[in-house]
Amino acid sequence: MSSQTSGAMSPRRRSVRLGASTAAVLAVVSSAIVVAVPAVAAPVPAEVRQRLDLSQGWRFTGPDTGGQGPAGAAAVDFDDSSWRTVDVPHTYNAVDGADGCPGRNARTETRTGLTAIQKIFEQDTTEPCYDGVARGVAWYRKHVTVPASYRGKMLYLQFDAVSRIADVYVNGVAAGHHEGGYSRFRIQANGLRPGQDNVIAVKVSNAWGQDLAPLDADFTFFGGVTRPVSLIATDPLQIRMLDHGGPGVYLNQRDLTDAAATVDVTTRLWNNHAGARAVEVRTVVTDKRGMTVAERTDSAGDLAAGSAGNLVQRVTIANPHRWNGRRDPYLYRVHVQVRDKAAGKVTDLVSQPLGLRTIAVDAQTGFRLNGQPYRLYGVNLHTDVKRRGSAVTDGDSRRDFDNLDEMGATAVRMSHYQHPELNYTLADERGIVLWTEIPLVNSVKDTDQFRASTRAQLTELIRQNYNHPSIAFWGIGNEQRYADDAKPVNDLLSDLQTLAKRESPEQRLTTYATCCVPDTGRIANHADTTGHNIYSGWYTNSEDPATRDGKADAGINGLGRQLDAIHAALPNQPVAVSEYGAGIDVDDHTGHLTYIPKNDGDFHPVEYGNHFHERYWAQLSARPFVWGSFIWNLNEFASDWRAEGAVPGINDKGLISYDRGVKKDPFYFYKATWSSHPTLHLTSKGWTDRRRDNAAHNGPLIDDLRVYSNAERVTLKINGREIGTQQRSSPTDRIFEWADVLRPGDNAVEVTATVAGQTVTDTAAVTLS
Known part of the structure; x- marks a missing residue:
């Protein structure tokens, strides 16, 4: 059976389709019929709103881990001259949120009777650290001279994110409160005085004990004003600014054929004038060239003073060009103008992306985009970066998406929270299908x-990202590890499912990531689809070496066994693998592949991580009923309590290092498998000194070489002598290997191949002793 987004609603788990129009809840519904227009240059006016960037020059103090910070810090005349000057985005946990507990979480190994191999694989010299992050109250203050041209305007402070609770003061007066560390919020700030100096103060708290999700998680809760801040000035007659941070314009695709697309454009209006206003709304759809392909103008009637109203306009686009993922991520734009009829002027303008596509998930054959099979494979993505934490830049986001492009990923799960707006825009533009979720x-x-x-x-996640065509899935939760009949958990998940379907009845599916509870139970199966976080062959959760020694392949192959069992028990349920991965320290190496490394230990060898990913992908690619698979994680990320691998405070399962400087071997395995970019990569290049007197090294792999490539054949030379050419063993094979080819002493290794007419080469220097 399938879950899809077209047609009429039918029972959950059988199909989820485009439902009836939500226009019944709207105050004004346009009934005029307007046909598509021939493509002409679009006369869309320039930006109407005025925006002032407030990211520079804040004063900062904190965090106060036991109190509320300096008394009177919100007051206009408070002396903040001793505070630091910072720019936002900013977090006060950029360092301590990613370093464990330096110098005080050492552990002494007490186990005896270990073999030489076990001593290496079982080494565990650090304890977890649960109090290494300074979590508390911090204050930010800024003096702002608001332009005199903003007089008579409605003024709004926009915070793209504050982690985790924010209280905002304008000229000493409380102006707004927001809870939730990852979503945009706006505060009406008419207390600001245009043409004069003003003081904005923000009290921020990421303190322990908040009644706010996430309560606990395997990532650092960075505190601060972690995304940009701006001041927006609008006309009193506007597209509504205070709509859970959303754009106020919402696009619902009603029908899509090769001949025509029908889209409902809902505009939420607000009149803050002292008297009623006669309102007119003009909607223009432009194509990628900026040419108008559909247009209509409708009256929204008279909008009373201090009141809201909604207008739905139906537009038709002839011969629509579909958004088709990485193959062709075609985007239109919808421009909505509000016009004060009496004044004869445009008072507001909002533009939004429009991607025309259909999605479906079939329990037997997986994901379908525009009616065609479309395999979703990719990564989970945490946004934080070394030395900046969650206060990332646009450049950081673009680099992550450049790496996704290079890798050939078709999908991303935006774990475990709402991401910066730019990430959704980049996914739209580059054709990457998204699973985005709440924390x-x-x-x-x-x-x-x-x-x-x-x-x-x-609600904020959906409203703010409603129009991004890249989003296919709203995630309602991750790993609630409770008894399956736990009423508070099931009630909450059921409520969130209902809310998501009400907020976004068309164009999207809901999903949930489960682990460590019954796969067929209640907790795992509230959403339209279910993803499973599976780490068989990595997490053993035992101090007994016998659970790991010689158990590698049996553990890794548990992925396929679990998926087959789920599919057999729930044959009509669409299923994904929402997380899988293994820790990799680029400085750890081994010649053994039969031993599962101790997941919370120090030794996370490259070669085991490579083997893990090779075998997992073989199992996933053989199961077409799996609609999506997501590696944990694209990048290493901060999880300050962790004490494992080479660096305490870091989850090292990422395919790329925390500073984004090193791409690990599995990155190139997936690039060779998923991407058409010419790829040739020698694995274990960091294992330059291979020693037979080292118990970890001296295994079957010590004198082998392995290559990932999407070439048909690869040629190996060592010390200038050609060793031989390996032919790809099957159309899907991307692994080339030579056994027992390294010789004692220095080995200058070179591999060469031709891919799509381009010659590619990779080299390594290896000493075997």
Whole structure:
């Protein structure tokens, strides 16, 4: 059976389709019929809103881990001259959020009777650290001279994210409060005085004990004003600014054929004038060239003073060009203008992306895009970066998406929270299908406050990202590890599912990532689809070496066994692998592949990580019923409590290092497998000194060479002498290997291949002793 987004609603788990129009809830519905227009140059006016960037020159102090910070810090005349000057985005946990507990979490190995191999693989010299991050209250203050041209305008402060709770003050007066560390919020700030100096103060808290998701998770909760801040000035007659941070314009694709696409454009209006206004709304759809392909103008009637109204306009686009993933990520843009009829002027303008596509998930054959099979494979993505934490730049985001392009990923799970707006835009433009989710991770609190704040985060996620065609899935939670009949958990997940389907009844599916509870149970199966976080062959959760010694392939092959069992038990349920991965330290190497490294130990060898990913992909690619698979993670990321691998405070499962400087071998395995870019990569290049007197080294792999490539054949030379050419063993094979070819002493290794007419070469220097 399949879940899809076209047609009428039918029972959950059988199909989820485009439902009836939501226009019943709207105040004004346009009934005029307007046909598509021939493509002409679009006379869309320039930006109407005025925007002032407020990212530079904030004063900062904190965090106060036991109190509320300096008394009176919100007051206009408060002396902040001793505070640091920072720019936002900024986090006060950029360092301590990613370093474990330096100098005080050492562990002494007490186990005896270990073999020489076990001593290497079982080494564990650091303890987890649960108090290494300074979490508390911090303050940010900024003096702002608001342009005199903003007089008579509605003024809004926009925070793209503050982690995790924000109280905003304007000229000493409380102006707004927001809970949730990853979503945009706006505060009406008419207390600002145009043409004069003003003081904006923000109290930020990421303190422990908040009734706010996430309560706990395997990543650092960075505190601070972690994304940009701006001041926006609008006309009193506007497209509504205070709509959970959303754009106020919402696009619903009603029908899509090769002949025509029908789209409902819902505009949420607001009149803050002292009297009623006669309102007219003009909607223009432009294609990639900027040419108008559909247009209509409708009256929204008279909008009373201090009131809201909504207008739905239906537009038709002839011969639509579909958004077709990485193959052809074609985008239109929808421009909505609000016009004050009496004043004869345009008072507001909002532009949004429009991608025309259909999606479906079939329980037997997987994901379908525009009616055609489309395999979703890719990564999970945490956004934080070494030395900046979650206060990332646009350049950081673009680099991540450049790496996704290079790798050939078709999908990304935006773990475990709402990402910066640019990430969604880049996914739209580059054709990457998204699973985006709220930070409901692990624990749940059975309180009204927790339920309300979680619902609010889901509402913000959907409203703010409603129009991005790259988004196919709204994630409602991750790994609630409770008894399967736990009422607070099931009630919350059921409520979030209902909310998501009400907020976004068309064009998207819901999903949930489960682990460590019954695969066929209640907790795992509230959403339209289910993803499974599977780490068989990595997490053994035992101090007994016998659970790892000689168990590698049996553990790794548990992925296929688990997927087959789920599919047999729930044959009509669409299933994905939402997480899989293994820790890799680029400085650790081994000649043995039969031993599962101790996941919370020090030794995470490259060669085991390579083997893990090779075998996992072989199992995934052989199961077409798996609609998506997502590696954990594209990059290493901060998880300050962790004490494993080479660097405490870091989850080292990422395919790329925390500073984005090193791409590990599996990155190139997937690049060779997924991408058409010419790829040739010698693995284990960091294993330059291979020693037979080292117990970790002296295994079957010590004198072997291995290459990842999408070439038909690869030629190997050592010390200038040609060793031989390996032919690809099957159309899908991307692994070339030579056994027992390294000789004692220095080995200058060179491999060469031709891919799509381009000659590629890779080299390594290896000493065998």
